Amino acid sequence: MSAPNLLEIKGLNAHYDKSHILHGVDMTIRQGEIVSLLGRNGSGRSTTLKTIMGLVKPTGGEVRLAGTNLAGERAYRVARAGIAYVPEEREIFANITVNENMRIGLQPARSGVPQWSMEEMYDFFPQLKDRRNTAAGMLSGGEQQMLTICRSLLGNPRVILIDEPTEGLAPKIVEVVTEVIREICKKGVSVLLVEQKLTIALRVSERVYVMGHGEIVFEGTPETLRSAHDIRRDWLEVS
Numbered sequence: 001m002s003a004p005n006l007l008e009i010k011g012l013n014a015h016y017d018k019s020h021i022l023h024g025v026d027m028t029i030r031q032g033e034i035v036s037l038l039g040r041n042g043s044g045r046s047t048t049l050k051t052i053m054g055l056v057k058p059t060g061g062e063v064r065l066a067g068t069n070l071a072g073e074r075a076y077r078v079a080r081a082g083i084a085y086v087p088e089e090r091e092i093f094a095n096i097t098v099n100e101n102m103r104i105g106l107q108p109a110r111s112g113v114p115q116w117s118m119e120e121m122y123d124f125f126p127q128l129k130d131r132r133n134t135a136a137g138m139l140s141g142g143e144q145q146m147l148t149i150c151r152s153l154l155g156n157p158r159v160i161l162i163d164e165p166t167e168g169l170a171p172k173i174v175e176v177v178t179e180v181i182r183e184i185c186k187k188g189v190s191v192l193l194v195e196q197k198l199t200i201a202l203r204v205s206e207r208v209y210v211m212g213h214g215e216i217v218f219e220g221t222p223e224t225l226r227s228a229h230d231i232r233r234d235w236l237e238v239s
Ligand SMILES: Nc1ncnc2c1ncn2[C@@H]1O[C@H](COP(=O)(O)OP(=O)(O)OP(=O)(O)O)[C@@H](O)[C@H]1O
Pocket: 016, 019, 021, 039, 040, 041, 042, 043, 044, 045, 046, 047, 048
């Protein structure tokens, strides 16, 4: 039997001032599942993650984590409830070391939730270990992305929302980041991934959603999306 839904998004709406961006988004994610949210530029993927996280206030709908509705809660409360967010812009503190950046993410253990240590982070990304006493601002873009992921994981989340983690990274680093995403879910954390590279999204995900103009226009397995030529043509490929 498959795991129950950990995160349930129901009828989510969001506006920026008068612009109506999300129009009743429904999504579910089970524990330990990797789900990708795909779509063209401007389709509303980042807004979906920000609205789940409470960084954009929803104008309707529910964000249920293990049954508790978090919609309308402030971001720090959503984080405390167990949802972590890795934004597109890498959020590191440039003037302090890699090690200190990691320590900022440390949170006490939550019962029944996978727990992470700094040692595990350094095992994932040995190049961060080599540079642990370096000011984070000196790191490459890829290393800053790794550090942002580590800091989020050290908060021991139940679900992690990751926005375009491989953007602008060299192919070798893309492989490392992809492997870490697999490890995260193996330990029981759910991952909601926004990924521009379709081949990567199809390779790592158990299920995918496609968004167009702030609505879910497709939901299915990577295999069904591979053969859904009309969906890919209408909502994903750049014409
Ligand atoms: N802070 C904002 N204020 C006003 N409009 C915004 C804001 N952020 C995004 N938008 C608009 O909302 C729509 C959805 O943007 P969103 O960032 O969610 O798209 P996306 O799917 O993540 O695409 P991409 O990352 O390629 O920009 C777009 O039309 C965008 O211009």
